[in-house]
Amino acid sequence: MDRKIQGYIVFAFYVACVPLANWLIGHFGSFCLPDGPCMIPVWPGLAAPSGVLAIGAALVLRDLVQRRLGLSFSLVAIVIGAVISWFISPPFLVLASVAAFVFSETADALVFTPLQKQGLLVAVAVSALAGILVDSVLFLTLAFHSLDFLSGQIIGKLWAVLAAMPIIQLIRRSDAKAGLAT
Numbered sequence: 001m002d003r004k005i006q007g008y009i010v011f012a013f014y015v016a017c018v019p020l021a022n023w024l025i026g027h028f029g030s031f032c033l034p035d036g037p038c039m040i041p042v043w044p045g046l047a048a049p050s051g052v053l054a055i056g057a058a059l060v061l062r063d064l065v066q067r068r069l070g071l072s073f074s075l076v077a078i079v080i081g082a083v084i085s086w087f088i089s090p091p092f093l094v095l096a097s098v099a100a101f102v103f104s105e106t107a108d109a110l111v112f113t114p115l116q117k118q119g120l121l122v123a124v125a126v127s128a129l130a131g132i133l134v135d136s137v138l139f140l141t142l143a144f145h146s147l148d149f150l151s152g153q154i155i156g157k158l159w160a161v162l163a164a165m166p167i168i169q170l171i172r173r174s175d176a177k178a179g180l181a182t
Contacts (some may be wrong), residue, residue: 056160
């Protein structure tokens with residue numbers, strides 16, 4: 001499949017992560033907090049708002065948008081994601097959701113861009129970690145004025161990133177066969 005077509009498909013999945021995260025946080029979990037998010041277990045004794053799964057995936061997908069379509073396209077994707085987040089986030093999460101999304105995805109881009117030269121797997125892993133930390137701290141601080149769920153947020157997003165790594169490896173191999181940077 002053509003790299004541009006792959007890029008547009010990844011772009012669509014990336015943008016879809018925003019409404020998915022917002023839907024998950026309000027509708028899916030093993031329990032929902034009163035006037036708060038629905039929670040999922042991410043580790044024995046740790047829970048996180050269920051949107052962590054989609055946000056972890058978004059960090060990886062943004063890297064792939066950049067890989068296939070370029071940095072400017074990935075920055076446009078961040079803006080589109082932020083606008084969608086503004087309109088669909090639950091009212092008590094609008095500011096936290098938009099700010100965390102914009103700053104974490106920008107941090108991801110700032111780390112991923114120079115690290116691509118070190119290889120796709122390294123760039124995705126390290127940039128996702130940077131994005132996870134920024135997103136988790138900023139979201140929890142703005143939304144709940146507490147870092148009580150920080151460990152759960154980080155672990156939940158890491159699960160999504162780890163789940164994507166075999167796909168990243170396949171993309172890296174495909175790019176190498178096509179004579180592209182790995």
